[in-house]
Amino acid sequence: MxxxxxxxxxxxxxxxxxxxxxxxxxxxxxxMLTHYFPAKRDLxxxxxxxxxxxxxxxxxxxxxxxxxxxxxxxxxDVLSLTPExxxxxxxxxxxxxxxxxxPELAATETARYERWRGKLRPHVVAxxxxxxxPADRDVEDIVASxxxxxxxxxxxxxxxxxxFPPDRQTRLIDDYLRTLTCP
Amino acid sequence: MxxxxxxxxxxxxxxxxxxxxxxxxxxxxxxMLTHYFPAKRDLxxxxxxxxxxxxxxxxxxxxxxxxxxxxxxxxxDVLSLTPExxxxxxxxxxxxxxxxxxPELAATETARYERWRGKLRPHVVAxxxxxxxPADRDVEDIVASxxxxxxxxxxxxxxxxxxFPPDRQTRLIDDYLRTLTCP
DNA sequence: ACCTCCGTACCAAACGTTTGTTATGTACCA
DNA sequence: TGGTACATAACAAACGTTTGGTACGGAGGT
Numbered sequence: 124m125x126x127x128x129x130x131x132x133x134x135x136x137x138x139x140x141x142x143x144x145x146x147x148x149x150x151x152x153x154x155m156l157t158h159y160f161p162a163k164r165d166l167x168x169x170x171x172x173x174x175x176x177x178x179x180x181x182x183x184x185x186x187x188x189x190x191x192x193x194x195x196x197x198x199x200d201v202l203s204l205t206p207e208x209x210x211x212x213x214x215x216x217x218x219x220x221x222x223x224x225x226p227e228l229a230a231t232e233t234a235r236y237e238r239w240r241g242k243l244r245p246h247v248v249a250x251x252x253x254x255x256x257p258a259d260r261d262v263e264d265i266v267a268s269x270x271x272x273x274x275x276x277x278x279x280x281x282x283x284x285x286x287f288p289p290d291r292q293t294r295l296i297d298d299y300l301r302t303l304t305c306p
Numbered sequence: 307m308x309x310x311x312x313x314x315x316x317x318x319x320x321x322x323x324x325x326x327x328x329x330x331x332x333x334x335x336x337x338m339l340t341h342y343f344p345a346k347r348d349l350x351x352x353x354x355x356x357x358x359x360x361x362x363x364x365x366x367x368x369x370x371x372x373x374x375x376x377x378x379x380x381x382x383d384v385l386s387l388t389p390e391x392x393x394x395x396x397x398x399x400x401x402x403x404x405x406x407x408x409p410e411l412a413a414t415e416t417a418r419y420e421r422w423r424g425k426l427r428p429h430v431v432a433x434x435x436x437x438x439x440p441a442d443r444d445v446e447d448i449v450a451s452x453x454x455x456x457x458x459x460x461x462x463x464x465x466x467x468x469x470f471p472p473d474r475q476t477r478l479i480d481d482y483l484r485t486l487t488c489p
Numbered sequence: 490a491c492c493t494c495c496g497t498a499c500c501a502a503a504c505g506t507t508t509g510t511t512a513t514g515t516a517c518c519a
Numbered sequence: 520t521g522g523t524a525c526a527t528a529a530c531a532a533a534c535g536t537t538t539g540g541t542a543c544g545g546a547g548g549t
Binding site for chain 1: 318319320321322396399400402403404405406407412415416419420447450451453454455456457458459461462464465466469470474477478481482485486488
């Protein structure tokens with residue numbers, strides 16, 4: 124079930140997530156879907172959960188590094204460095220559109236962002252404690268700008284993969300992290 | 307005509323840009339629209355042009371500053387600092403979704419990004435010549451990261467306006483520009 | 490000046506498709 | 520016997536598109 128939803132999501136996006144498309148993808152009927160999802164809204168919620176689960180799967184792995192190196196690892200996880208990551212990012216960008224028009228989805232996206240920043244925050248704190256980042260910098264602002272730069276690169280890479288190959292995306296993140304170290 | 311299209315775009319987004327919605331917005335019939343736009347695709351193209359025109363209107367004003375200050379001014383133009391700018395950004399984010407599924411729209415978005423970066427580039431060059439940015443930094447990378455940070459802030463501000471009020475968005479851009487000045 | 494013709498600019502209505510949703514029926518298992 | 524897990528089919532609504540028709544205004548002939 125989650126497989127079928129993900130396949131529809133990955134190659135058509137959130138806007139084209141339709142009951143019949145999912146049903147066809149799993150060789151079933153729309154009646155079966157309405158049995159599990161009384162309304163379309165429920166299917167969208169489930170699809171959102173599926174996408175988030177796939178995202179977090181990569182995010183919750185253990186790291187053997189701390190501070191800036193850990194921050195770097197988490198940011199690279201989000202970039203479109205592999206075809207799978209690119210598909211993931213396409214899904215999330217399409218979700219942004221859906222969320223703009225739906226207050227409930229917008230709220231979940233707000234929460235997702237805060238969760239992501241919460242994941243990055245301790246490593247910024249550690250980087251400051253380890254002296255990798257000047258202590259007078261604001262933690263919350265660094266987290267927000269790191270997230271911003273990363274998602275900004277994601278969007279540009281989505282529309283211009285030739286100009287933003289994996290090694291350049293990585294280099295841009297590294298350049299950014301380097302500027303964090305200077306006072 | 308362009309007024310009606312813009313109104314629909316602004317409060318429903320690209321995904322909900324429909325012939326009937328535009329027709330209703332200008333108190334006309336769908337037949338009239340198909341007279342001017344033989345196919346939906348043509349209406350979408352026109353809507354894209356309308357949105358771009360509104361964007362460029364703000365972008366092509368003359369500046370009495372150069373270098374980093376000019377770069378700052380252009381980046382601030384894009385941020386969601388006013389309700390109008392917020393509406394504009396909602397439209398463009400919704401356009402990203404439409405562009406993901408349509409190669410032709412994707413190509414126009416690729417071009418739009420390159421045009422935007424082209425607008426920023428000379429000011430980065432000037433900043434380097436004026437010694438505001440170390441000469442060993444890559445111009446193209448700085449332009450790309452500035453665009454990325456800005457659009458990343460736009461998206462976060464769209465879903466969390468409380469956490470990203472205008473003054474914080476501005477501060478985050480200023481912090482970024484400050485890190486550019488250090489070697 | 491008048492009439493005819495024709496293209497432009499629309500409207501109203503309908504068409505076929507796709508969408509979410511609902512109703513009815515059926516197999517199966519406890 | 521009754522509830523769960525489906526399939527089939529139909530439904531109304533919304534969509535892009537097509538059709539048939541009306542109004543008008545300028546061009547050309549008489």
